[in-house]
Amino acid sequence: MTLSRKSVEIIGVPSDLGANIRGASMGPAAVRVAGLLDRLRSLGIEAHDLGDIDVPLRERLSEKDHKEKFLSVIASISSKLCDIVEGSVEKGKLPLTIGGDHSLTVGSFSGVSRYFHKKKKKLGLLWFDAHADINTPETSPSGNIHGMPVAIIAGEGHPVLTKIGFPGRKLNPEHTALIGIRAVDETEKKLCRDIGMRVYTLRDIDERGWAVIMREIVEELVDQVDGVHVSFDLDGVDPDYAPGVSTPVMGGLSLREAHLALEMIADTGKLVSMDFMELNPSRDRENQSAHLMVELICSLLGKTII
Ligand SMILES: [Mn+2]
Numbered sequence: 001m002t003l004s005r006k007s008v009e010i011i012g013v014p015s016d017l018g019a020n021i022r023g024a025s026m027g028p029a030a031v032r033v034a035g036l037l038d039r040l041r042s043l044g045i046e047a048h049d050l051g052d053i054d055v056p057l058r059e060r061l062s063e064k065d066h067k068e069k070f071l072s073v074i075a076s077i078s079s080k081l082c083d084i085v086e087g088s089v090e091k092g093k094l095p096l097t098i099g100g101d102h103s104l105t106v107g108s109f110s111g112v113s114r115y116f117h118k119k120k121k122k123l124g125l126l127w128f129d130a131h132a133d134i135n136t137p138e139t140s141p142s143g144n145i146h147g148m149p150v151a152i153i154a155g156e157g158h159p160v161l162t163k164i165g166f167p168g169r170k171l172n173p174e175h176t177a178l179i180g181i182r183a184v185d186e187t188e189k190k191l192c193r194d195i196g197m198r199v200y201t202l203r204d205i206d207e208r209g210w211a212v213i214m215r216e217i218v219e220e221l222v223d224q225v226d227g228v229h230v231s232f233d234l235d236g237v238d239p240d241y242a243p244g245v246s247t248p249v250m251g252g253l254s255l256r257e258a259h260l261a262l263e264m265i266a267d268t269g270k271l272v273s274m275d276f277m278e279l280n281p282s283r284d285r286e287n288q289s290a291h292l293m294v295e296l297i298c299s300l301l302g303k304t305i306i
Contacts, residue, residue: 002267003302004045006094010036011084011108012052015077016280017070018103018146021246023282027290028052028098030244030281034290036098036297043303053080069143075160078107082165085111089272096297099277101246102133103145105231106152110165112229112273113153117166123272124175124225125153126217126265128236128258130249132184132192132199139187146278150178154195173197175225177217179261180205180236183249202251210257214264222265227272230265230300234278234293242292244284255292262299274300 012028032049040047055077058070065073081097085108088095097108109125116123127133127150134150136157137143145161152161155169162168177198184192192199198221200213222228235245238252253261265271276293284290 002269003043004094004266004271006092007046007048008040008301009088009093009095010047010049011081011088011095011097013055013077013081013097013100013104013107014052015055015074015100015104017055017058017074018101018144019246020142020144021280022058023280024099024101024246024278025055026281027100027277027279030279030284030287030290031098031276031293034287034294036294039294039298040301043298043301045301050084053077053084069145071145071158071160074103074145075164078104078110078161078164081107082111082114085273086115089115094271095273097275099275099279101146102129102149102231102233102277105149105275105277106161106164108273108275109153109229109231110170112227113170114165116227121226122172122175122224124221124228124270125171125177125231126221126228127176127178127231128180128253128261129178129233130180130183130235130252131233131247132178132181132188133233134188134191134195135185136191139185139191141185141187151191156191171197175221177221179217180253182251205257210260214261218264218268222268222270225270228265228268228270229272230262230274232274232276232296234276234289237292242289244280244289245278246280246283258296259299262296263304266300266302271300
């Protein structure tokens with residue numbers, strides 16, 4: 001049993017400005033309705049809800065904002081999130097960011113990354129997702145920023161976003177793994193190869209077995225760093241289990257695979273920050289995906305069956 005001894009700080013970011021499909025802005029509310037705080041406390045985990053970061057309504061933003069796909073608004077929200085997450089880690093707490101669309105991980109990862117950078121410590125990144133999220137403004141067919149966060153924290157893309165936290169590359173490719181990937185744009189493949197991170201596709205999982213892959217990730221990545229950030233896009237899970245997402249892709253992680261992965265990460269005791277993103281209640285059925293998200297969070301915080 002490796003239940004989190006750190007106190008969890010919940011930060012809601014009700015923004016879907018990084019996406020065309022709307023609704024992820026309701027994610028933090030749905031997770032609260034699903035009982036996140038009480039569930040954590042019932043397990044004996046100390047947890048506090050810091051509330052939501054202010055996000056302007058899309059309807060009240062200017063034509064210029066709409067044209068630039070809300071770039072400067074997303075940058076300002078991400079900078080705030082970056083400061084809050086860094087402050088939380090600095091105090092010895094465990095920040096849990098609830099999205100919101102996946103562009104927001106630029107803020108959360110930059111925050112924990114700045115802390116590790118200052119302390120000259122090694123930070124790992126485990127990115128669960130159906131997509132590689134590694135487009136740049138040049139390669140993106142849609143221009144939507146939620147398809148770009150991995151590129152941005154690798155130092156590629158809009159300068160107003162790559163400079164958040166500190167300028168340049170925040171992820172170390174050696175210590176980064178994309179997991180559960182099954183939908184990569186042709187244009188994304190080159191940057192994915194150039195950066196040289198570990199990428200575990202569904203084919204890898206099927207050929208080699210999930211427990212084998214997770215053990216490899218733990219030994220070769222998590223054990224080699226001082227702390228690890230988990231960024232969990234709910235669309236990494238199969239839409240049969242998690243229908244409440246904006247961009248579902250069939251053939252995802254099963255419930256058992258997702259829980260096993262998160263429990264194995266919990267066992268390492270290396271978790272320093274996490275975000276759970278892309279829950280879209282407008283696509284959900286009776287809040288089932290929000291309840292699933294709560295249970296996934298519990299597994300990552302060390303809940304075990306016995
Ligand atoms: Mn994503």
